[in-house]
Amino acid sequence: MRRSAVRWAAVMAAALGAGCGGGDEGTTAAQQTGSGAGGATTGAGGAGQGGAGQGGAASGGDPVIDLVVDGNRDGVATPGDAADEAGKATFDETQGASFLVNLDDDDKDKKRDADDAKINGDDDVLDLAPIVIVGWPTAPDGAKGTLTLDEASVGAVRIWKKTAAGYDLVLGSVGECTSAKDCTPTATLAIGTDDVRAGVSLFLEGRHFRMSTKDAWTGDVSLTWSIADAEGKKLTNAKRPDGTDKVSLRVAPWILLGNLSPFGTVHAADDSLPFVKGVSKGAAAANVTLHKISNWGDQWVQDWMQFGYTSFPGAGGKAHGMSVANARPWGRGDGDGYLPITWLNKNYLGPDKATLAVYKKANSGDSYDSHGNHDSVPPYETAAAKYPAGRIVTGSGVLPETLAFYEAQGVQAPRLTMNTSWLDVGHIDEYTSFVPAKSKRGWKLLIASPNAAIAMLQKAQADGHGAVEMFIGKHAWDANDKWVSATVTIDHVLADKDRMAYSQQAQVQIDEERVHLVDELGLADDEIVEVPTLFEKGYQGLVAYTPGTVNLLQMGDVSVMADPFGPIIDGADIFQKDLFDRVGSPQFALGSDGQGLKITFADDWDVYHILEGEVHCGTNPETAAPFSSVTWWETKR
Amino acid sequence: MSTWITKAAVAATLLFTASAARADGLAARTADVAEPARGALAGAIAADRAARPDEYDALGRVRGLRPEVYQKRRKPTPNVGPELARLGPGALLPMLDALAFHAPALEGGGTEVERSALVVGLIDAVGALRDGRSGPVLRAVLEGALAAQDASVAAAAAEAVGKLCGDADLATLIGHAKASDPLRVASIRGLGECRRIESAERLAALIGAASDDDARLLAAALAGVGSRFVWQASGPAAAPQGLAVRAVAARALVSAFARRPAARGRLGAAIQAVAHPDTVGLLGDARRGADADTAAAIDRLQHDLARSLSR
Numbered sequence: 001m002r003r004s005a006v007r008w009a010a011v012m013a014a015a016l017g018a019g020c021g022g023g024d025e026g027t028t029a030a031q032q033t034g035s036g037a038g039g040a041t042t043g044a045g046g047a048g049q050g051g052a053g054q055g056g057a058a059s060g061g062d063p064v065i066d067l068v069v070d071g072n073r074d075g076v077a078t079p080g081d082a083a084d085e086a087g088k089a090t091f092d093e094t095q096g097a098s099f100l101v102n103l104d105d106d107d108k109d110k111k112r113d114a115d116d117a118k119i120n121g122d123d124d125v126l127d128l129a130p131i132v133i134v135g136w137p138t139a140p141d142g143a144k145g146t147l148t149l150d151e152a153s154v155g156a157v158r159i160w161k162k163t164a165a166g167y168d169l170v171l172g173s174v175g176e177c178t179s180a181k182d183c184t185p186t187a188t189l190a191i192g193t194d195d196v197r198a199g200v201s202l203f204l205e206g207r208h209f210r211m212s213t214k215d216a217w218t219g220d221v222s223l224t225w226s227i228a229d230a231e232g233k234k235l236t237n238a239k240r241p242d243g244t245d246k247v248s249l250r251v252a253p254w255i256l257l258g259n260l261s262p263f264g265t266v267h268a269a270d271d272s273l274p275f276v277k278g279v280s281k282g283a284a285a286a287n288v289t290l291h292k293i294s295n296w297g298d299q300w301v302q303d304w305m306q307f308g309y310t311s312f313p314g315a316g317g318k319a320h321g322m323s324v325a326n327a328r329p330w331g332r333g334d335g336d337g338y339l340p341i342t343w344l345n346k347n348y349l350g351p352d353k354a355t356l357a358v359y360k361k362a363n364s365g366d367s368y369d370s371h372g373n374h375d376s377v378p379p380y381e382t383a384a385a386k387y388p389a390g391r392i393v394t395g396s397g398v399l400p401e402t403l404a405f406y407e408a409q410g411v412q413a414p415r416l417t418m419n420t421s422w423l424d425v426g427h428i429d430e431y432t433s434f435v436p437a438k439s440k441r442g443w444k445l446l447i448a449s450p451n452a453a454i455a456m457l458q459k460a461q462a463d464g465h466g467a468v469e470m471f472i473g474k475h476a477w478d479a480n481d482k483w484v485s486a487t488v489t490i491d492h493v494l495a496d497k498d499r500m501a502y503s504q505q506a507q508v509q510i511d512e513e514r515v516h517l518v519d520e521l522g523l524a525d526d527e528i529v530e531v532p533t534l535f536e537k538g539y540q541g542l543v544a545y546t547p548g549t550v551n552l553l554q555m556g557d558v559s560v561m562a563d564p565f566g567p568i569i570d571g572a573d574i575f576q577k578d579l580f581d582r583v584g585s586p587q588f589a590l591g592s593d594g595q596g597l598k599i600t601f602a603d604d605w606d607v608y609h610i611l612e613g614e615v616h617c618g619t620n621p622e623t624a625a626p627f628s629s630v631t632w633w634e635t636k637r
Numbered sequence: 638m639s640t641w642i643t644k645a646a647v648a649a650t651l652l653f654t655a656s657a658a659r660a661d662g663l664a665a666r667t668a669d670v671a672e673p674a675r676g677a678l679a680g681a682i683a684a685d686r687a688a689r690p691d692e693y694d695a696l697g698r699v700r701g702l703r704p705e706v707y708q709k710r711r712k713p714t715p716n717v718g719p720e721l722a723r724l725g726p727g728a729l730l731p732m733l734d735a736l737a738f739h740a741p742a743l744e745g746g747g748t749e750v751e752r753s754a755l756v757v758g759l760i761d762a763v764g765a766l767r768d769g770r771s772g773p774v775l776r777a778v779l780e781g782a783l784a785a786q787d788a789s790v791a792a793a794a795a796e797a798v799g800k801l802c803g804d805a806d807l808a809t810l811i812g813h814a815k816a817s818d819p820l821r822v823a824s825i826r827g828l829g830e831c832r833r834i835e836s837a838e839r840l841a842a843l844i845g846a847a848s849d850d851d852a853r854l855l856a857a858a859l860a861g862v863g864s865r866f867v868w869q870a871s872g873p874a875a876a877p878q879g880l881a882v883r884a885v886a887a888r889a890l891v892s893a894f895a896r897r898p899a900a901r902g903r904l905g906a907a908i909q910a911v912a913h914p915d916t917v918g919l920l921g922d923a924r925r926g927a928d929a930d931t932a933a934a935i936d937r938l939q940h941d942l943a944r945s946l947s948r
Contacts, residue, residue, distance in 0.1 A: 300711050332708050367712040425712045451945055454866055478723035479699040498765055498800075500866040501830070504910050508860045511906035511945070525944060537761065539716035539754065540789070613711040 062237040063143075064136035067225045069097035069247045070129065073313035073633065075320070077130040079199075088247045091220070093636040097249040098312045099129035099157070099221070101206035103354035104322040110349060114207045117176040119160060119167040123351060126320060128160065128203035129249055129312065133191065133225060135199025142230025145191035147171065147202075150222040154187050155180035156208055156251070157221055161189075162201040173207055180207070196227060206251050209310075211358065212404035219251040219408070253409035253632060254324055254356065256308045258376035258390045259434045259554040260443055261628065263621035265289045266555060269299035271607060278602020279619055282553065282560035285598060288621065296343050297332060299607060300617050302429070303370035304328045304340040307622040310354070313633065319626040322352045329359035329369055329399065336362065352624065358405040368397025372427040372617050373420060376412060378434050378443045379630060382522040387412065388635045389628065395420030395428040411632045416520055422509040424538025429551050429616045431510055431533070432517075435583075436557060438594030445523060446583065448510060448550045449530035450503035456532055456578055457490050460569055466491035468567040470546075476610050490567055499536050499545055506535035506542050529588050532578055543612045547604065549579060551614035555621060557591040559583070562614040563601040576601065662737035664756045664790060665777040670737050674773035678730075681770075682738055685730045693731045697741035701758070702751045715751050717758030722765050729766055732759045737774045757793045764797025772801050776809050783820050795823035799830030807831055811839050825854055829861030832871075837862045837882045841889035852893055852900040856907040859886040863911035880913070887913035894938065895923040895931055905938045909945045916942065 068077045071087020072095060078084050087095030102113045104127065107120035119125060133147065149159065149171050159171035169175075173183035191200060210219035224246045227235045234243040257263075263286070268279050270292035283290040298304050306326040314320025325348055331338030339362055344355040359365065367373075376390040392406045393416040407413045420426040431448040460468065467489050474486040493499065517523060536545040544551070547562035566575030582588060584596040591597050608618050661667040667675065686693050700706055701717035710716065721728065735741050736759050743752060760778060763771045775797045782791035795813075798806045810831060813824035825843070828836045840862060844855040861867075863886030868879030890911065894904040908916060917939065924935045 299709070303711065332713055370711075372711075424716075427711075450866070454869075458869070476723065477700055477720055479701065479717060479720040479728075480695050480724065481700050484723055495870050495872070497867050497870045500870040501861060501864055504860065504864040504866040505857070507866075508857060508903070508906040508910050511909055511941070512902040515902050515905065515941075537718065539712075539714060539718065539757065608711075611710045617711055 061138060063139070063227055063235040063240075063243075064134055065225060065227055065235070065237060065240045065243060065245050066134035067147075067223060067245045067247045068132040068134060069249055070313065071095055071097050071247075073097075074317045075313050075315045077132045079132055079134045091248070091250045091633075093634050096633070097129060097247065098252050098633055099204050099206050099249045100127050100252050100310055100312050100321055101209050101254075101354075102127045103324060103356060104352050105349045105354075106351045108350055110345065112178075112345075112349065112355065114158070114205055115176075115178045117169050117174075119203075125203060126314065127322070128205045131159070131202040131204055131223065131247065131249075133195075133200040133202065135195075135197055136227070137197050139193060139196045139227070140229060141193060143193050143196050143227055143235070144230075145196045145225060145227045147189040147191060148224045149187045149189075151187055152217040153221040154185045155183070156206060156210075156217050158205050158207060159189075159223075160203045160205070162203070167203070170202075172204075204249060209254050209356075209358075209405070210251055210408040210410075211401070213408050214404070215408070219253075219410075221249045221251070223247050223249075250633075252310045252312045252321065253411045254308045254310050254326070254405075255389055255409065255628070255632060256306065256374070256376040256392055256406075256412060257621070257623060257627075258378045260378040260436055261621070261623050263288050263555050263623050265291055265623075266553065266619055266621040267291045267293055267301050268619045269296070269301055270294040271299050272604070274603035275607055275615075275618060278563070278600060278604070279553065279560055279615070282555065282558050282600040282602070285600060286555035286558035288555045293347075295347065297338075298340075300370070300372070300613060301620045302372045302617045303427075304331075305344060305348075305620060306371035306374060307620060309623070309625075309627040311625065311627055311631070313631075319628075319631055321625060321627065322354045323622050323624060323627075324354040324356050325622075326356045326358060326371070328371060329357075329361070329365040330363045334363075339363070358402055359399060360401050365399045365402075366397060367426050368395060368420070369399055369402065370425075370427060372425075372429040372613075373398065374402075374406075375428055375434075377416060377521065380441055380443075380521060386636075389630050389632055389637070391416055393418060393428060395423075396426060397421075411635060411637045418516070419509065419513055422505070422541055424541035424543045425612050426541065427617075430544065430548060431506075431513075431550060433550050433552050433554065433616070435552075435554055435559065435590055435597060436592050437527075438589045438592060439527070441527065444527045444529055444588060444590060445517065445521075446529050446531050446550050446552075447514060448506070448533035448535075448544070448548065450507040450510070450532075450534055452530045452578070453532035453534045453546060453575075454494070454500070454503065456574060457494055457567075460567060460574060461490050461494060463569075465567065465569050466494075468569055470567040471565050472568075474565055474605050493534070499534060502537050502542055503535045503545070506533075509542075526588065529582060529590065531583070532575060538612060544609070544614070546575065547609045548614040549575070551616040553615050553619045553621065554597075557593070557598050559597040559599050560602050560615050560619070561599060562604045562609060565605065661739065663735055663740045663752070663759070664794075665737040665774065665781040667738050669777040669781060671773045671777070674770070678733060678770065678774070679738060682730050682734045686734065692728065693734060693739075694741065696731055696735045696755075696759075698744040699755065699758075702743070702747060702755060715754035717754055718761035721758050721762035724762070726766055726768070729763065729768055729771065732763050733771055733774045735759055736763070737777055753787070753789060757789055760790065760793040760797050764793075764800045767800055769801060769803060772798070772803055772806055775801065776806065779809065779813075779820065779823075782823075786819075788823070791820055791823040792826060795820065795827030796830050797827075799827035799836075802831035802833055802836070807833060807835055810836075814839065814843065822854060825858050826861075829858030832862055832864075832867060832879075832882060834878070834882050834885065837885040837889075841885050844889050844893050847893075849897055849899040852897050853903040856890060856893065856900065856903045859890055860907035860910035862886055863913065865910060865912045883911050883913040884915060886911045887916050887919060891916065891919040891923050895927060895935070898930065898934070901934055901938075905934075905941065908938065909942050912942070912946060 070077045072083030106124040157172040160167040161170045174186045175184045177183035226244045236243040311319040311321030327341035341357045373395040389411045392412045433446045437444040471486045475483045476486045531550040534545040535542045547564045549561040553560040564575035566573040584599045707715040779794035810824045810827045813820035863883040890908045
């Protein structure tokens with residue numbers, strides 16, 4: 001990302017512009033600072049404070065007590081810019097500064113940028129929020145400034161001071177440290193006379209997201225600036241009668257991607273040729289890059305990490321940020337080497353690719369903490385509430401610190417909860433998916449339906465096809481390591497009282513949850529599309545008996561579903577045909593053009609289905625900047 | 638490692654601490670299997686074991702208990718019920734033997750979690766066979782689970798007993814469905830598997846006086862007893878019995894739906910599961926004289942019912 005140059009120049013010029021004409025330093029003010037009233041000037045006394053009415057202060061004149069942030073969200077902190085000034089200490093849908101948690105690795109040293117005590121190149125600077133202490137060129141000898149960071153923010157941020165030699169870490173969590181307890185907490189920075197006169201360019205980086213609404217740190221960072229004379233007397237001016245200027249910046253939230261996100265890459269384990277072939281076909285149709293993972297012993301790629309992003313206004317006000325992969329707390333073996341965060345830090349962490357772990361204890365949690373149980377409802381609104389960036393939804397369980405983290409992000413809260421306790425694995429993706437639709441809402445809900453599956457099989461039976469087999473060529477293990485045929489006839493399935501009973505239990509749970517979702521999301525009947533699925537018993541709950549086609553990978557209008565291996569009647573798999581007729585046709589106006597989703601099937605039987613998962617469980621899509629058409633800072637949340 | 642394994646381990650420890658002292662099988666003492674079934678089974682098992690000892694020994698090394706197998710599952714816990722069921726009816730006697738007569742030696746000793754999974758898997762697989770010979774063993778396992786305070790085993794055993802649903806099985810479940818009985822929840826679920834008019838009537842009586850939480854549990858059980866799907870699977874000959882059972886379930890559920898706003902989500906879903914032909918009329922009767930909220934809820938349920946039956 002080299003678009004840093006413009007913004008970098010603007011920031012630096014802004015910082016130094018104030019002082020560039022002051023005293024005996026009278027060199028050049030950058031032109032980018034000249035847009036504000038009064039503008040920066042190149043002459044003596046050109047403090048760039050025109051907007052504040054302090055430009056051209058004569059020696060001994062009014063003190064310049066001015067902190068500037070990117071209040072107008074154009075990516076630059078511009079002294080003299082009335083819009084930056086207006087947004088310096090507030091935050092609403094039109095103005096206010098923010099900052100990123102800098103968890104990517106721009107210098108590719110496999111250490112997150114917020115964890116080391118250096119600026120990791122020009123691209124790293126792009127991830128920092130600019131702050132300017134406007135210079136007071138005519139400050140008297142002995143004048144000293146004090147910049148103070150609010151105490152609650154000290155552990156959450158680092159503030160860097162630009163120097164001729166580079167950057168000094170001066171405020172917040174100082175030192176080479178990953179954990180705040182290992183950092184040196186620093187809340188106050190003394191600024192000498194030369195810097196008071198010249199002005200200072202600062203950069204703020206977040207170390208961590210807001211983790212809980214109960215934390216002392218609200219996610220808002222406050223900085224105050226004051227100047228004292230040689231005797232220590234606080235100086236004032238007409239605009240700052242208390243001698244203090246204050247700015248605030250809000251931490252950018254982590255935002256969970258949803259099925260309607262504009263995906264660019266999809267990750268999948270490279271351990272099943274038929275599966276990868278199906279996913280690859282769908283990815284190609286969606287113009288999405290398939291990244292095959294071949295160095296990790298967990299094929300449930302959806303579960304052990306979750307992609308979100310964080311962003312703030314970058315150059316030109318466009319969203320700038322990074323993809324952030326949130327790791328599941330536990331791995332499939334003892335020791336740190338099995339933890340998902342280990343793989344992520346080794347293999348994913350990089351420029352604009354960040355890693356995150358919100359759990360308090362490694363190897364805590366259970367199946368509910370897998371990310372197939374955490375999703376985002378696409379943007380919607382009801383009479384009661386608006387969710388312009390979507391709404392986080394989770395199933396049963398989930399570690400309290402994870403839930404607290406989701407709530408603390410705010411923009412996709414309050415979280416919606418679905419009951420998944422009746423399922424063996426216990427994930428929301430086992431019976432629901434959100435897909436694009438040409439409708440006012442822009443999406444609809446697919447929901448698993450035992451009713452639909454049984455009705456379809458009963459019709460086939462009534463039409464004289466009861467002896468037709470399904471799951472042809474498919475197998476499952478018996479207890480004695482024999483790979484036995486899973487093939488059954490329609491008659492056999494419909495006469496299986498246990499599978500009918502378990503499917504009925506599933507339908508009861510789904511019907512109850514359907515009522516809940518209609519109430520919460522305001523869905524109409526035609527916004528819920530049933531996907532035929534039979535259930536059976538797992539160890540501690542129910543699990544899909546027929547390949548769970550609702551557990552799908554959605555990329556744009558392309559859906560990759562589990563091949564259902566249904567009965568072939570009149571040359572067509574009736575499960576596939578049912579999907580094409582309703583999900584893949586204009587009947588429910590699915591897809592962005594309303595013509596239906598573009599369905600491809602992947603054979604997930606051997607490696608996923610018989611191990612209690614399907615296509616969604618084995619894949620994980622992500623996206624890059626700008627991440628979304630919705631910018632969180634404009635959402636009023 | 639993780640919470641669910643910890644919970645399972647604690648439960649399993651309780652079970653096997655107790656069973657080590659008391660049980661001859663994995664889940665019950667031989668002496669707890671009622672006579673004369675005990676003697677008959679012991680004889681049959683001895684003869685069968687002599688004829689095919691490998692079938693018995695194999696239960697100590699079932700595939701799904703191996704960590705390299707179950708660690709690949711989406712939920713990485715051992716689960717052996719389905720793979721034991723695939724062994725078919727020929728595995729009944731070896732499985733009963735393992736449960737109540739001779740605990741098999743697990744390959745590598747097995748962890749508590751693996752042993753617990755084997756017990757639950759054996760119970761599930763035995764229950765699915767619906768062979769009356771297993772009743773005395775499953776009932777002994779159910780009582781043994783009470784002593785061992787193992788909820789997983791109790792739930793599996795009650796469900797399996799419900800599937801058998803002979804007179805003794807039904808009596809056991811009804812006996813434990815009483816208020817304050819430690820096996821009440823499991824037994825109510827078991828009654829949901831027992832598709833007899835007596836089971837439906839017992840559940841209907843219980844839901845009439847249930848708390849909201851209990852109403853949800855009982856609604857699920859009534860949905861099971863009256864399941865439209867299961868009665869359809871039972872064939873035309875069972876249809877008259879099915880209609881009678883479903884009528885009992887439908888009446889109880891509609892009545893509870895009208896009286897219990899807090900449990901309406903589950904009750905409505907259960908009413909749809911039963912889908913007795915008289916349901917629309919029952920709802921109409923309940924709507925008369927109902928308050929506005931109840932009337933609206935009934936209207937919505939009727940709409941949902943029509944939708945779910947339209948496929």
